[in-house]
Amino acid sequence: MMFKTCSVRLVAIFTLLVSSPLIADELSAFDKMNGQLNIAGGTAHIPVMKKAARQIMGHNPKIHITIAGGGSGVGVQQVAKGLVDIGNTGRALKNKEMNLGLNSFPFAIDGVAVIIHPQNPVDDLSQQQIIEIYQGKITNWRELGGQDRQIHLFSRDEASGTRSVFSKKLLKGAQLAANANIVPSNGAMKTAVSQDMGAIGYSSVGYIDNMVKAPRYNHIMPTQEACASGEYPVVRRLYMNTKGVPNALTQAFIDYIYSEQGAKHIQSSGYIALDAQP
Numbered sequence: 001m002m003f004k005t006c007s008v009r010l011v012a013i014f015t016l017l018v019s020s021p022l023i024a025d026e027l028s029a030f031d032k033m034n035g036q037l038n039i040a041g042g043t044a045h046i047p048v049m050k051k052a053a054r055q056i057m058g059h060n061p062k063i064h065i066t067i068a069g070g071g072s073g074v075g076v077q078q079v080a081k082g083l084v085d086i087g088n089t090g091r092a093l094k095n096k097e098m099n100l101g102l103n104s105f106p107f108a109i110d111g112v113a114v115i116i117h118p119q120n121p122v123d124d125l126s127q128q129q130i131i132e133i134y135q136g137k138i139t140n141w142r143e144l145g146g147q148d149r150q151i152h153l154f155s156r157d158e159a160s161g162t163r164s165v166f167s168k169k170l171l172k173g174a175q176l177a178a179n180a181n182i183v184p185s186n187g188a189m190k191t192a193v194s195q196d197m198g199a200i201g202y203s204s205v206g207y208i209d210n211m212v213k214a215p216r217y218n219h220i221m222p223t224q225e226a227c228a229s230g231e232y233p234v235v236r237r238l239y240m241n242t243k244g245v246p247n248a249l250t251q252a253f254i255d256y257i258y259s260e261q262g263a264k265h266i267q268s269s270g271y272i273a274l275d276a277q278p
Contacts, residue, residue: 026259027059029252034062037249041068041075041088042161043185044110044204045238047269049088052256063249069185073159076102079243085250087241090161090204101244107257108238108271111205112165113222115190115212117197122146124216130170133200136177141198153180154192154201162186165236166202170217206270228272238271 039049046069053065070078072089079087080100093104114130116122122144125133132138133151142148155176156163167173183189186207193199194211205222208214214222217234226232240254255276256262263273 026256026261027055029255030056030060030063030249033060033249033252035064035249037063037065037086037253038084039065039067039086039088040070040078040084041086041241042072042090042238043069043187044090044162044206044271045088045240046187047206048108048238048257048262048265048271051265051269052253052262055261056253056256065253071157071159071184072161072164075241076100079241082243085242085247086253089239089241090236091164092237092239093241102241103244103246105240105242105254105257106237106277107240107262107274108266109227109235109274110238110271111222111224111227111232111235112162112170112202113205113208113214113232113234114170114200114202114217115193115208115214116200117193118210118213119197120146120213122215124219126218127170127172130217131172131174134171134176134180135174136179149198151200152196152198153177154189154199155180155182156189156202157182157184161236162202162204165234169234169236170202204270208270224270224272237274 046067049067053067057063057065072091075087075089076097078084080102093102114125120141122141125144129138129144134153138144139151140148141151183192186203189201189203190207190212193201205224205227220226220232222232227235242250246254258276266273
């Protein structure tokens with residue numbers, strides 16, 4: 001199946017000096033392993049997966065890990081068909097997907113927030129304003145206290161877990177305007193919005209940096225701390241999914257994500273780590 005992917009293929013071997021006894025101990029599960037581990041799906045997961053893969057491959061060059069995006073829908077499809085070992089989703093599995101024999105491993109909490117160009121003077125948007133923007137009812141930033149500039153809508157495709165959460169929790173299911181520009185990933189969204197003064201889009205909170213601006217939502221700044229406390233309400237869990245019981249290498253990777261070092265990778269990527277479920 002052909003699909004768009006904002007992929008980062010980690011086929012090169014990374015050399016990493018592991019000086020911490022704790023990190024070395026957490027990586028010891030990979031000492032006698034070898035083989036290929038393929039991961040695809042939700043793009044919000046990519047920073048965490050990359051950091052873990054670099055350390056694992058640096059520790060044991062006999063292990064090769066590839067990481068691709070494509071969105072949550074692609075993650076489900078690929079892992080269900082046995083084309084990847086882990087299919088990432090930025091949402092829980094849908095009812096019809098739960099019949100595919102998949103096991104889910106929630107590992108992080110992430111927020112989804114509106115983003116605009118960093119020079120856009122608008123600092124606060126209400127939920128109703130955002131709904132009307134994405135319905136095409138508000139079309140100029142002047143109507144929101146900004147400059148006299150046409151609003152350019154950016155959204156994700158229907159396979160995106162980020163779009164699913166944004167549509168359900170922030171837009172409350174409102175119909176998206178037909179003229180929205182569709183981009184394939186969180187990274188592509190950030191790039192597109194950063195280059196367009198009239199743009200409005202949305203992304204994982206973990207992707208927000210000085211390239212874009214996240215206005216307050218109902219007077220609440222979408223920070224990692226606000227997501228963790230529940231003050232900011234547009235949040236979701238990030239999942240790793242496998243087909244049936246994971247093989248040894250896949251299970252070791254999942255266990256590493258749940259380790260103390262894995263939690264540091266999650267936090268440094270802008271997310272909130274979850275403990276492994278019993």
